[in-house]
Amino acid sequence: MTSTDPWIHDLARVHPGDRIEVWDEHHLRHTGTVSQAAPHLGVLWVREASSGIPKLIPAEEYRLRRAPVAQAA
Template sequence: MEVWIGGLIRHRGVVEESAPTLGVVWIREHGTGLRLLIDLGEPGVRLRRCDSPQAPR
């Protein structure tokens, strides 16, 4: 998945866990291996499925 914030790609990775009732997902970021919590309720945040895992731009 790609995480877009304010119209820019901020992270790319695999969704490991989601909590739809809380509006959050955890992704494992490609390249760094960090596990990130993404709050989908934050203004300007959106997820997009990507075809190939690449490092964030």
């Protein structure tokens, strides 16, 4: 991993309150805020930004990265 690598490889570095994006091979599937992280199980619970619905994310099935910070208008 390099300092320019945007992908999260270690779930122990993900904490409640972090904003992340969840990608499959080529498509953004979810954007939201981590509500719980269970690195020992390889899963995260993310509250969808658009709907507020919580999603269980099995990290081995997706690629994760930190969501860009939205700029105030």
